[in-house]
Each structure stands twice: as C-alpha cells, then as structure tokens.
Amino acid sequence: MIKLGITGACGKMGRRIYELAGGDKDFEVGLLLEKKGTPVIGKDLGKIKVSSNLDGLFLIDVLVDFTLPEAVDTHLDYVARYKKAYVLGTTGLSDTQKNKIEEVAKIVPVVFAPNMAVGMNVLFSILPEIAKKLGPDYSVEIVEAHHKAKKDAPSGTAKRLAEVITQVTKNQIPMHSIRLGDIFGDHQVIFCGNSERIEIKHQAHSRDLFAVGALKAAKWVVNKPAGLYSMQDVLKG
Secondary structure: OEEEEEEOOOOHHHHHHHHHHHOOOOEEEEEEEOOOOOOOOOOEEOOEEEEOOHHHHHHOOEEEEOOOHHHHHHHHHHHHHHOOEEEEOOOOOOHHHHHHHHHHOOOOEEEEOOOOOHHHHHHHHHHHHHHHHHOOOOEEEEEEEEOOOOOOOOOHHHHHHHHHHHHHHOOOOOEEEEEOOOOOOEEEEEEEOOOOEEEEEEEOOOOHHHHHHHHHHHHHHOOOOOEEEOHHHHHHO
8 A cells, every 4th residue: 555645735636636545445645734834734634634744754655746836845855855756746846946856856756747637648749749740831839728826827738738849840839828717727739731720629627637647646656766757657657
C-alpha cells in the first residue's frame, strides 16, 4: 500500500484527490497539509488531522502537490530532505523554480506536468505529428479558457501545447487566454490553411480527470529512480 501525502488538502483539488484516494485500495492517506495560519489546521478531515508541519513527510511515500507557486520551493526542499517521491501539478512556476525542480529530481523521482489529464497528454504526443504533416502552409494559434480565479495566463497546459508544436514548426505559437466564471479548463488548437481549418479541442468537465491523473502518477513514481518524469512517462507504464 502506498502512503500518500497531499498538500493544499482542503482546497478544491486537494480535497478531491483525498476523496478519490480514500476509495483506492492501493493508497493509504498518511499526511494532509495546509499552509500555516489556515483555520483548518489541527482539525480532522476524515480520520486525519490537517497539519502545517512538513516534517510529517517521514510518514509517507509520495507527496502530491497542486498548490501555489510560492509554496513549491519549500515543498521541493522537504521532499529532497526526506527523499520522498513527488508529483507536482502546480503551474505558473518561474524559470528559477523549474531549474530547482531539475536539481531536486537528481535526488528523488519527480513527476512534473502542467496537465495530468490522460486525454490532454495524448494530445501532447500527437500534435507534433499533425503539425509536421500539415507543414508551413498552416498557421497555428491556441485559445485557452479557465475560471476567473486562475492567476497564471496563458495556462501551463497552453504553454506545453505551444512548446510541442514549436519543436516541429520552429515558430512561436500565439496564445489567447480567457478567465471567466467557473470554467475547469478548455484548450483549443487551431490549424488554419488557405482553404481549410482544423480545430482540436479538449474540455475538462470536472477536476476529477486531474485528480485521477495525479493518483496514477503517484502510483507510478513510487520506487522509481531519481529523475524528472512527465505524464508521458507515466502513460507509457
């Protein structure tokens, strides 16, 4: 059984990961973390008290993190200190933070992905081939939409979509962001030639697809050697 730790455990994503892990026989939730000063600290969530003490990482095998960029540096320090596997889905990270992830991945196994949905990661793998076959006569742009509380724009997913296409086209891909209501996450890639248009769209209908992907990554990364992995690695099995 895998002992799981969850940061931001009382947030929307953290709570859903906790609920789904509770129904999975492969997991035992051993640590629920929230930032210091949060009113829920010391209160029970199910059978576990919510804590702000990252030294509790000694209790677990893998930490799942969907919090804010400002918390990631500390989480990286602690997973390195306690030699724990790490699944990171936080977006909006700086280049300095991404460099730190690479350094920590020399010590522990890290799955870092801007989007952990299985369908989206299939898109990451097939878009380069589509761009290659269409060739330079087709222009590409990306439109993404998220809820109004999302702070980073463009989204990490949009940036990754642009990155995999740019690897083939060598062109910068324009990205357009929308922040409205409670949209979970919509991403649209538009290829346009002189006489036709291809639109590829991915829509997230709930947070469950991200939580399911994160738990899939958590199962996969435990006992892997130190290294920086993506969801593409997880899906390969």
